[in-house]
Amino acid sequence: MDISLVIPLIDEAESLPELSAWIERVMNENHYSYEIIYVDDGSSDNSWQVIENLRAKNSNIKGIKFQRNYGKSAGLNEGFRAAQGDVVVTMDSDLQDSPDEIPGLRKMLLEDGYDLVSGWKKKRYDNTFTKNIPSRFFNAVTRKVSGIKLHDFNCGLKAYRYRVIKGIEVYGEMHRYIPVLAKWAGFKKIGEKVVEHRPRKYGKSKFGWRRFLNGFLDILSISFVGKFSKRPMHFFGLWGTLFFLVGLGISVYLIISKFIDYNFTLTNRPGFYLALTSLIVGMQLFLAGFIGELISRNAPGRNSYLVEKKTGL
Numbered sequence: 001m002d003i004s005l006v007i008p009l010i011d012e013a014e015s016l017p018e019l020s021a022w023i024e025r026v027m028n029e030n031h032y033s034y035e036i037i038y039v040d041d042g043s044s045d046n047s048w049q050v051i052e053n054l055r056a057k058n059s060n061i062k063g064i065k066f067q068r069n070y071g072k073s074a075g076l077n078e079g080f081r082a083a084q085g086d087v088v089v090t091m092d093s094d095l096q097d098s099p100d101e102i103p104g105l106r107k108m109l110l111e112d113g114y115d116l117v118s119g120w121k122k123k124r125y126d127n128t129f130t131k132n133i134p135s136r137f138f139n140a141v142t143r144k145v146s147g148i149k150l151h152d153f154n155c156g157l158k159a160y161r162y163r164v165i166k167g168i169e170v171y172g173e174m175h176r177y178i179p180v181l182a183k184w185a186g187f188k189k190i191g192e193k194v195v196e197h198r199p200r201k202y203g204k205s206k207f208g209w210r211r212f213l214n215g216f217l218d219i220l221s222i223s224f225v226g227k228f229s230k231r232p233m234h235f236f237g238l239w240g241t242l243f244f245l246v247g248l249g250i251s252v253y254l255i256i257s258k259f260i261d262y263n264f265t266l267t268n269r270p271g272f273y274l275a276l277t278s279l280i281v282g283m284q285l286f287l288a289g290f291i292g293e294l295i296s297r298n299a300p301g302r303n304s305y306l307v308e309k310k311t312g313l
Helices: 016-029 047-057 072-082 099-110 128-146 174-184 210-228 233-260 270-298
Strands: 003-009 034-040 061-065 087-090 116-120 158-161 190-194
Touching: 003 016, 003 072, 003 099, 016 034, 016 047, 016 099, 034 047, 034 072, 047 061, 061 072, 072 087, 072 174, 087 099, 099 116, 099 158, 099 190, 116 174, 128 174, 128 210, 158 174, 174 190, 174 210, 210 233, 233 270
Parallel strands: 003 034, 003 087, 034 061, 116 190
Antiparallel strands: 087 158, 116 158
């Protein structure tokens, strides 16, 4: 199969027939074998009924239905598990992403050798203050933290080689940082393509102000996991050692002061409690790192690594 399209959605019944017809036209014009995987993330409208009707007319359309809303990351993860195409394309279901971009994205993967190509909505039709400015801020932070030079990490229109989507797990709200997940999994060749962004035709945006806080917390989480998931002692052990040495140094100072001045009272000094706290925190951090190493060393898949075959994708 040439292309799998993974499209998570919630309450987008109005846009699905038009989107499906548009995708079908692009696929037929380019003679692609394809599948469209709609992931219904607990819609409260008749989106699932629309998917079933579309499936009856086009056998290339498939559907996954969640009993309740689990979020876009869960939808993408389940879609990735079901995808079978050599190239996997993700896009939003609200018609703001253009299926006409698919051939160009696929060409960059197959001819230019990219593992992942992310769309860049250079000209946007969103509200400047509630979307554009916060989006630019988080993109700048993500570029700095990850070292990946993309302008729009959160663009829903992306293309992946098959082995990329099978080598990552999208959880929580990590759909914003799939390029970062791919990089941590060993896929280094990540590209970008300017894509068309269209005004929303039906419904309204499903993302509120909480995405700003969640996005900030997610980038901290993914940065930590990516760097220290296989070597937790490097983080906890370092900070544990520093705290322990600070506490030990203060303790030595207090003991020497007591020898010099017999009337020197240890327990009445703030340094005594600071030293005690630092020693305890240091030991706890060091033990956390030690336990983390034991868990990491014995976790399933610890010694399994992604091996790139010389043939195929």
